[in-house]
Amino acid sequence: MKLLNEAKHLVKDNIRDYGMYIALIIIMVTFTILTDGLFMSSRNISNLLDSAGYIAVLAVGVMLVIVIRHIDLSIGFLAGFLGAIAAILLMQVGMPVYIVIPIILILGIFAGTITGFLVAKIGIPAFVATLAGWLIYRGAILLVTEKTGTIIINDDVFNAIGNGNIPSLMVIGGVHLLSLLVGALAIVFYIYSTIKNRRNKIKYNFEVVSKEIFILQLVFVSAIIGYITWVLASYNGLSWTVIIMLLVVIVYHFITTKTVLGRHIYAVGSNPEAAHLSGINVSKITLLVFGSMGMLAALSGILYTSRLQSATTTAGTLFELDAIAAAFVGGVSAAGGVGKVTGAIIGALVMATLTNGMNLMGVGIAPQYIIRGGVLALAVIFDVYTRKKRV
Amino acid sequence: MSEYILEMKQITKEFTGVKALSDVNFKVEKGEIHCLVGENGAGKSTLMKILSGVYPYGSYEGDIVFNGEVQQFNKITDSVGTGIVIIYQELALFPDLPVYENIFIGNEVNKSGVLDFNKTIVESKKLLDKVNLKVNSETLIKDLGVGKQQLIEIAKALSKDVKLLILDEPTAALNEDDSENLLNLLRELKKQGITCIMISHKLKEVISIADKATVIRDGKTICTLEATKGEINENTIIKNMVGREIEDIYPKRDKKTFGDKILELSNWTAYDPQVGRNVSKRVNLHVRKGEIIGIAGLMGSGRTELALSIFGNSKSYKLQGDLYLDGRPVNLQHTNQAIKAGIAYVTEDRKGDGLFLLQDIKNNISAANMKGISLNGIINENEEIKVADHYKTSIGIKASSLQQLVGNLSGGNQQKVSLAKWLFVGPKLLILDEPTRGIDVGAKFEIYSVMNELIDKGMSIIMISSELGEVLGMSDRIYVMAEGEIKGELSSAEANQEKIMEFATQ
Structure with missing residues (x-):
């Protein structure tokens, strides 16, 4: 009984953080029931994660842009454009894939920094500056694909990024060993870091949850990681897309929570004036965040182009809005200073799950848009409501 | 002759436990220029906010009698309706709109919702003449200096048929010429029968223009000085402004040696x-x-x-x-x-x-x-x-x-x-x-x-x-x-x- 009460309080106090996890689980369970388990099949889950990749990395980047009170509309077509450049370099120039990928990422950083320069140094509102970028990159895609139309890519290494899986080392009874190992490692790391974190908090008399709840938490999260790994490992194993997504999450989560740079980003977002008066170089932070956005847009372009195994003339259409929607579903606040990397990823997963689930059920495209719009509105209403309650 | 246009009686205002004003009495005669002086935080602005309806009736104790009637202002438009207009230190003008639109903002000359620009411009010219301001009424506000902007605010007040004009530190941001100009205009308006309350920190101005000056300190009226009795001078005002005992809440420092x-x-x-x-x-x-x-x-x-x-x-x-x-x-x-x-x-x-x-x-x-x-x-x-x-x-x-x-x-x-x-x-x-x-x-x-x-x-x-x-x-x-x-x-x-x-x- 005491345990139940504490759990209740915990959910109540952290409803902002837990809200989207709960929403994701509810949506998943609902689809599983409605599709007689088809949704939870290995094949579908693997498919869902792969299709979420290119929006998820954009969502992480744009979440940080929104945290510092700006917006970036140019990222969709920038991703599409850089994807086309990658295809040209591979197929027409004949560069090897190991050189093409770094070049594309650097071009992305360069493009993002230009946007950042316009916003931070010239003082153009981000909405306008990136709307201009939106038009320019859209034109640029059409320009570079004008003669050829869709560029088909037949480089196996490049195409594996969006379609391939990590080597299995050994298959035991239809289960891929390396994927299992990665999952097991993730669980061990999760348990180790949360226990360490809890010890620290206890040492400094910070509030912690009771031991029972803590163990429950550990078991629950480990079970979820374990289950998903098992599901994936018993199909084709972890895909490269999932590995890239995980890397982006780990790196960005680390930067935002453990580094000085991350702290400065949130400081600029929550009060730019105070940040400036604390000696933080606000325009440098703005440049960096837009630069990172450009790099992630390039990564998104690579993922998408590789998944289609071709660069199309319309690649990137509406990616930016999908990513922004995912970031808001993931709890980023338009007022600045609030937002998490894990949130953005969960937001992207929620949106991808909705699309995937409704596709499985054969829901038409029209109701799909309406339902996703409704979910976005609900998420923001929820955010505004819980924020009011807190202060 | 003494007929009070405004009497504020026993005004008390509390902000969550802190008394900002206690039993303030403030009387203004018709047609005079009455200055309100006091340190920062003495309660001058709070008193004026009560008068203009920013703090609505019921949020304070006491009575406001204006033109012989007890008033219950619930919002700013209520006080403006009776002829009380307040001009704040931060001017409430729209920099990208022309002078004539600023003068009539919120009070537009219209026929069933459609603006009558010609009439607006003609009327605004009349008002500009009244405040002795020679600018084209189509000039944008942002192209005018602060001194002229201040006069536009007064023209705006005149458009609302003002009886009592309240100015909150009108000269704080002005240079000397502009300040002098403004004070002359106030004297001019006084001749036309407009009563004026001015909050000011510049005692020279107070001395040169005030018929009466009320000193407020720590949320209380200390005294009202009269020019005709020769009471408005620097010494008397300062003495009344600061006369508080300094409490001994300042910890002492023993060693006092200063380096480079x-x-x-x-x-x-x-x-x-x-x-x-x-x-x-x-x-x-x-x-x-x-x-x-x-x-x-x-x-x-x-x-x-x-x-x-x-x-x-x-x-x-x-x-x-x-x-x-x-x-x-x-x-x-x-x-x-x-x-x-x-x-x-x-x-x-x-x-x-x-x-x-x-x-x-x-x-x-x-x-x-x-x-x-x-x-x-x-x-x-x-x-x-x-x-x-x-x-x-x-x-x-x-x-x-x-x-x-x-x-x-x-x-x-x-x-x-x-x-x-x-x-x-x-x-x-x-x-x-x-x-x-x-x-x-x-x-x-x-x-x-x-x-x-x-x-x-x-x-x-x-x-x-x-x-x-x-x-x-x-x-x-x-x-x-x-x-x-x-x-x-x-x-x-x-x-x-x-x-x-x-x-x-x-």
């Missing part, structure tokens, strides 16, 4: 391109090691601007003159350079530009010195907690834990967090801007004690304050500012409230 000059400004002038005037003018001052310098002056006298121009020129003023740190000339172009050079600035507006309200105590304390808790850009959270915990105990921040959001702390504890943030940087010179505004006596005492400890450790402090008691009680030397200039320098021995007020109201 650590900061010196010579002919320091700062031009603010955004407002288009000099916010600091030819300032000369110095601070020695181990010294507390008080900078007194009224609001808007340029004290904060001076501090910001020293602290890495954070508002991008155009600077002239020299800044010496430890005898060497320096040029600080960003706040992080100032911090590196050993200067810290605790802002006046802690919620606005001082703290990160949505972040917790420990993040706020480390915000200006991340180097102190990180290695190669990676934060050492244990170290951060230790640091925050150290300051929490040493300066007595009262909070449930270091994880509490700063937005949920009381004013005094928020101020201590701001202070802790800068102490962790370890500056040589600490600039405190209104360090005790809005905090209770107990927390004030604690902050004063911290200041003394810092001085004992060899730091120097510049304290900007509007509270005379605090300036007198804590400072070793006092500079008084008005209109961006240093009007006087007083040693702690020779300083008293009257002398400071004399300089501040020049």
